[in-house]
Structure formats: structure tokens, C-alpha cells
Amino acid sequence: MLNELKNSWKDAIEKELRSYLSTDDIPALTIGLPPRSDMGDAAFPMFPYSKLAHKAPAVIASDIAARLTDHPEGEMLPSGPYLNVRFDIPALADKVMDRVESEGSLYGTNQSGKGRKIMIEFSCPNTNKPLHLGHMRNDSLGQSVSELLKATGAEVMKVNLINNRGVHISKSMLAYKLFGNGETPESTGEKGDHFVGRYYVRFAAWEKEVAGAKEKDPSIVSDPSFVDPDEAAQAMLRDWEAGDPEVRALWEKMNKWTLDGLFESYRNMGISFDKLYYESDTYRLGRGEVMRGLDLGVFKKEEDGSVQVDLAPIGLDKKVLLRRDGTTLYITQDIGTAVRRHEDWPFDSLIYVVASEQNYHFKVLFYVLGLLGYEWAEELHHLAYGMVNLPEGKMKSREGTVVDADDLLSELSVLARNEIIEKGRENEVGDVDETARKIALGALNYYLLQVQPMRDMIFNPKESISFSGNTGPYLQYTAARISSILRKFEVSKEEFSGVESDGRLLVNEDEKTLVKALADFPEAVRKAADTFDPSVICTALYDAAKTFSHYYHDNQILKADTKELSLTRIRLVSALLTMMKNGFALIGIPYLESM
């Protein structure tokens, strides 16, 4: 709504400029923001017209202001070389509040993606260990972008490709077989993914033991009982592929343990999927596509029998698509999986949420799918995100510096719980543990999403995630305060019978800023969705919350000077709450009525 206003002013001023300069050929007018809000709501710099008019920009600004009589509601405030405009915000207020009230939980959404089918792939865990902080960034982003796309009216299919096979899976299986003594997650009371993860670590320890023993006495290699861990894991993978019943049974059992654990984590994080793909079903896919590419002449069979594609047209080298022995590779599988997915659900667009480390892979994948003649290859996107690093550098599982997702969430919950108790709010918040969990989740999601996806981010376990300042809990707290005001209003509602609200009463700077924030929210959603960047929503909500806090501190809402003003302010903050709730849903922040 704010944009419409800006553009109508822009059009009016441009029209006047054309007449003023006696030409239709003028540089486009740019819209800016004055440095301070008391200087107006929009700024139109006049510099570009100086040469044409042979006049100083400041002269043009005041000339235009004097000449422009037929203009939208508002006031012109020429300020040096800028023609500033103050919008008639109070006139806008009622329109905005009406719209928020009528649209409710849909406020902020649009229809720009109506009719589009968008598939989004994210998470894609291995079934040999629990989730860590890096996965959480992926999950938060994927979940949030999915919601953003839904907010454009698109039909969204969230898919997860479970990496449940491969030598890394065999390693945890082998370690369990050798050292497990039949224990189970039930018997040890562990969460399944942590249980299996422990055996993956156990494998690495075993590897190290054997390497140490070998170094001490190289002759043990010839001992009939000697087992090389890596070879044994490879052998197990071969047995798995051959369908060995015992290996398959162990695989089924351990995968289930892990997946039960992973999905418990997803639930705790508010993450869900519409469809699961399993690598065990897809890893053979793609060979047919490669063969088809050979027939089409877009791929080439090398002398050694491998099939390769020439990437020179996109400035890269050659890439093998099928091994010498005819088996598939990672990229082959991804080709086949993409084709299978489009058959399953004919998407208009497919978004892969995968770390930026794989930029090369996706560049090649998309190019190859294009070569195969799939027109939808044009609509494939790699939503690349940066790494989550520790102050000391990368997280390393070998050094035990990986931040476990479940641990982090529960540690944050404990901290949140302590805060609730410290503030003596156990009775107000209802379920203390549940509230603490939601605060922890809000803090974590906001922390992960406030940074632009592309950027690497640094996570300091000791101080990174706090509950005050520019954080998720600050937003939750702001919403809870508004919620509290509205509850108090409800009980004293009869005092307001016969009183009418009037947006024209909203004249102080904070009120106008809030009206503008409300009016601009749909634009923020649009921008966030278009750029796949939830941080836009984080910023919009934080700015609004900040303004509210200042406003709330200085102004009485329930007990304003007049009933009319109180009622109008109630309407304003109620609309703000609706906007915040809608924004929360987009970035995975649980709404709390009380905290």
C-alpha cells in the first residue's frame, strides 16, 4: 500500500517534470528515504534534471513543489536539492487497519505465484548421525522459504532426500555389528540418531586402533584374523547392494532408529516435509538419461568406456557422468532424481537448498539437464547458503566441536526456563517447559535466518544466542506485550461501547512509523520470497517491534487522553500483532500470548 502511494507521487512528479522541462525524455525519477522521518516519507532527488533545466537542483525542487497542484494526498517539503513528500499517513491508517483486519492471517500474502508449482528440497540428512547446527541452518532456511513461497500463492511441495545408503552408512552398521552387543536405543535410553551416531564415531575409533596396531606391528596384516575397517565397510556395502538378507535387516533396523530420531528433531524444530525420497531408491537412477544423452549426441563415450559431457560452453572442463564400469555417480543420480521428481509432480520450479560448497555441482547439473532437452531446467535454482563456523574455525566432528542440534535446543530451553523463573513468570506463562522450548526455538530460528543466506556466519556457543536485543525472544516478547494489552482491553470492552476509532488521530511519529510498517509488510514478504531471503522478514519485524517498544514506553494505549484515541491505538497495535504473527509463521518463530 505504501508502494502504491510512492508510485502515484512519483508519477505525478515525473509528469510535472516533463512539462517543466518541456520534454518527454527525462531520466527516471528515483525514490529515496529522507534521513529523518520528520523530513517526510519519501525523497525525490532533483540532481539528474539540473543539466536539462540549466538550473540548480534546489531551484527545481521548489519550482516543482510550487507548480504541482494536482497531486495525491500529502504535502511537499522541498529540502535543498530534494523534493520531499510527507504522505497523509493518518488518512492511510484506516485503510491499512481495515485491510489487516479483513485479511487477518493472510495479511502480507500476495498472488504473484498463483498457479505455480514449486518443489523445494532441503535437509537431506545422512542416516548415520544426528543433526548439527549446519543442518539446522539448512532446515530453517528451507522451511522458511517454503512458507514465503506459499505466501505468494504458489503450491509448494517440500521434499527431503534421505541419504540412507553408502559406505558411511555401512561404517556405523559395521561398528554396531562388531561392538553393539545387541544393545538398542530402547535398552540404553538414547535417541535413535544419537545411538547410531555413537557407532559411527566408534567406527572411527576402531579405524584408529587398527592403524595404531599396524604401525606397531606391520605383520598383523597377514594374520588371518586381521580385519581392515575400510575394506570391511566396503564389503558390507557390496553385500547391501547384492541384497544380503542379514545386512539388509541390520540396515532396515538401524535406519529406522536414526530416522525416528531425526524426525523427532524435525518435530521439535517445527520442520515438516510433504514427500520423502530415499537414496536407496534413487541411487541407480540416471543411467537411462545418460544413455539418452548419448543418443542425442550431447554426451560422449570415451575410449575407456566412461561417458562424459563437455562443459566448455559454460567455461568448465569435462565431467564424467557414467563410470567406466557403467555405474552411476552422484551427479548421475541427481539427474535421474530430478527427472523422476518432475514425473512425480510436474513442477514449474525446483529449488535445492544446499550449502554453497556445491555451487559447482549444481551448475553442472542444471546445464546437463538443459542439454537433455528438459525445458524446466531453466527453472531450477540452487539456494546456496554459507557455512556456520565457530570462532576457532570450522566445526569438526573429529575434534568433537560439532554443535549438536538437539543439545543446542535443549540447552537453550534450559536457559529460557531459567529466565522465566528468574523473572517470576511461571504462573503467567502457563506451561513453563513448553514456553521455554518455544522461546529457544524462536531464538534459534531468528539467529539462523537474520543473516543473508549466502554469507558464512560465525556461531559462538557461549554468547551467540541471547534472548535480548535483536533476537527472536525480543520479537516474541513484543508480541506478548501487545497480546497482554489486548486481553486487558477485552475485559474492559464495555467502557468503549459507542466509541468510534479514527485513524486520523494517529499523528505522533511512532504511530505513523507503525502505520507505514504495516502498509509495507506485504512488500517485505514479496521481496523475501522473490530473493529467497527470510532475513528481509527478520529486519521488517525487528524494526516494527523496536518502534512499538519505544511507542509503548512513551504512550498509554488503554488509558490515552480520550476513549477514541485509546480505541484507535488498540486497533493499531492489534493490527501490528497480526502482522507480527504472520511474520513469525514465515520465519519459524512461535507466537506466545504470554512470556
Add this chain to the structure above:
RNA sequence: GAUCCUGUAGCUCAGCUGGAUAGAGCGUCCGCCUCCUAAGCGGAAGGUCAGCAGUUCGAAUCUGCUCAGGAUCACCA
């Protein structure tokens, strides 16, 4: 070596489709609970927007080069 990404306050990050005095949080220091939740509010200190050049009336923003950090360039996934 090549390609891609990043470099803004002590720290973590906004701002980048060029516009007025570059913003926030954390941390430091100082204030504010008789008042709708102090997880809050206000104030102070803190900047060569990595550097150099270019384009422009105007550059943190665009271009080029340099420097620094990261990632990738497997018949691994």
C-alpha cells in the same frame, strides 16, 4: 593455477536496483520500574565501509586491479 563467495564499530550483523549526517544488537559506561510485562526504554563512547583507481552532479553501493579470508575445480557423496 582457475572459478565463485565474502571483507562495514571491539564482536555478531543490517544497509548494496548509486542520493542528505553509514545503522542495529552484543559488549563498555551513565540513567529509567507508584505507570498497559525492565526479555524493556533513553543516553554516551566506538567507523579510512579492506586498499587503490575509474564511471558519475553524487559511490559502502557500479566497474577494474590489489590485498585478506572461505569454498570449489574426483570415474567420493
